[in-house]
Amino acid sequence: MQLKTVCARCGHVLREGDEADGPVSHGLCLHCLPDVHDVHVEHWEHLPQEVFDSLPYGVIRLDEGGNVIAYNLAQSGLSRREPARTLGRNFFLDVAPCTNVHELVGWFEEAKRIGHAPLKTVRFLFAFPHGMQYVRLSLAFNGYDRTTTIVVDVIQEEEDDE
Ligand SMILES: [Zn+2]
Known part of the structure; x- marks a missing residue:
């Protein structure tokens, strides 16, 4: 099975190949860690909660079953x-039923089936409890630990016509 990890925000390839050992990436490239570029961690579990919470965009991590295992500030x-x-x-x-659409869930199921996904x-x-908000959702599947990382960037009004 071809394994791969890409940056959950920009898609930059962080690791690929079938070797079972080797560095395990935490799933964000250094470019996408603007406030914490001096922090070098290899795995999400090593990322201090305060660093996770300091990221200027939403990050949600899911286990293979789609259950939330991390949720930042x-x-x-x-x-x-x-x-x-x-x-x-x-x-x-349960958490974001508005995302229960084929485009996203189909991607999730396919990623798990073949072990990687773009x-x-x-x-x-996005239907937040307090109202609707346009966001850019980026979903990355980590083939090495079979977790999924979702990055949520709010789209400001001036970007609406992009
Ligand atoms: Zn990136």
Whole structure:
């Protein structure tokens, strides 16, 4: 099986190949870690929570079953949800049912089936509990640990015509 990890925000290839050992990437390239470029961590689990929370965009991590295993402060601010209330819950079914569409869930299922997938980026009208908001959703599948990382960037009004 061809394994691959790409940056969850820009799609830059971080690691590919079938070797079982080797560095495990945390799934964001250094370009996409603007505020923490001096922090070199190899895996999400090594990323201090304060660094995770300092990222200027929302990050949600899912296990293979689609359940939330990490939820950063920016995303908590966007959704106005306490991270503790999302952990362990199914992202597509319980946390963000507006994302339970074939374009996203189909990508997720296919990524798990073949072990890798290109970065999936969609402009999406996200139904937050407090209202609708255009966001750019980027989904990256990490073939090495079979987690999925979702980055949520709010699209400002002036970008609406892009
Ligand atoms: Zn990147």
